[in-house]
């Protein structure tokens with residue numbers, strides 16, 4: 001039996017388009033974490049949270065949280081949320097769909113004067129996308145007590161240190177050590193699928209089984225700047241050569257691991273920089289960041305070991321130095337809570353929506369929240385599986401349907 005918490009799909013859609021419009025005008029849709037546009041988006045969200053009667057704050061990890069107390073404080077908190085930052089030239093749904101559907105649920109409760117037994121919190125997690133500091137899921141990592149001291153020392157190209165940036169957006173790094181939450185009874189995150197399964201199978205919602213493990217490795221090769229015209233090939237210490245060999249190696253080993261059929265494996269080199277960066281200067285330094293993902297930890301460990309061995313050899317072969325080989329971050333595969341998945345399935349059925357189990361090849365804040373609370377994710381279809389690009393699109397009805405399913409599951413959980 002559906003719990004019938006009506007969702008105002010038009011209000012939700014209007015909010016989404018308004019927040020999405022806060023973007024770098026010449027690179028839609030870009031609202032990078034820690035940027036002035038991110039702050040503008042946060043200010044917009046905070047106003048919306050407050051209009052919905054939520055007690056709003058920024059926690060020590062820099063997460064924006066809106067809270068509506070429950071009737072029984074002993075029962076803890078039902079948390080719903082996602083992130084409002086984007087990748088460069090990203091889309092209008094990745095992240096903010098999950099924040100705004102959470103807000104819509106809180107608003108629907110407020111509109112009807114419904115007080116749940118649990119408190120409910122709407123969350124915009126800080127910097128879910130890999131930030132300019134090289135780290136992703138900064139806010140959820142902090143909330144889960146998983147922020148390592150070394151990470152707070154990471155800096156961005158401007159030289160700002162992450163600890164300073166978190167404080168700058170309202171966090172309090174000095175209190176991070178006791179930021180780990182223990183009161184969250186359940187966490188739900190709605191997200192676009194960022195894949196083709198739901199669209200191709202014409203299924204309304206995806207109930208996420210597990211979230212892929214992600215390891216990001218930074219490698220810097222250092223050689224010697226030389227004249228491109230007068231330096232003979234055998235005398236060069238070209239830093240880009242080992243970097244280029246690494247790119248070919250990573251592509252090859254990823255395909256080899258996939259061919260074994262022991263689970264999902266992907267590897268991407270999305271960041272490449274060369275210094276000094278002139279066509280007539282032999283590169284002195286080359287920096288790459290590798291993003292590798294798998295739900296099979298053994299495959300990941302083999303990849304990392306071979307990457308270490310091969311790139312060390314590439315440096316020797318090109319008379320350069322592998323100056324940096326650092327695991328910027330490393331998360332293992334995360335299973336979503338089976339009880340909450342069951343609730344989502346019951347809610348989808350009760351509301352007449354088709355559903356399927358689905359694994360997530362994308363990383364999400366839920367993977368960190370799962371370290372401190374039962375966590376579940378609901379996917380809605382996105383057109384042609386496209387995401388991390390301006391063409392990203394989801395239908396208003398799909399957004400409303402996903403919100404209704406989570407709202408129903410929240411009401412069911414609250415009554416358990």
Ligand code: HGY
Pocket residue numbers: 094128129130136361362363364
């Ligand atoms: O990169 C990811 O998987 C997510 O979109 N942050």
Ligand code: MN
Pocket residue numbers: 087094129388
């Ligand atoms: Mn993303």
Ligand code: MN
Pocket residue numbers: 083094095128191363364
């Ligand atoms: Mn996302």
Ligand code: MN
Pocket residue numbers: 082083095128191363364365366
């Ligand atoms: Mn996420």
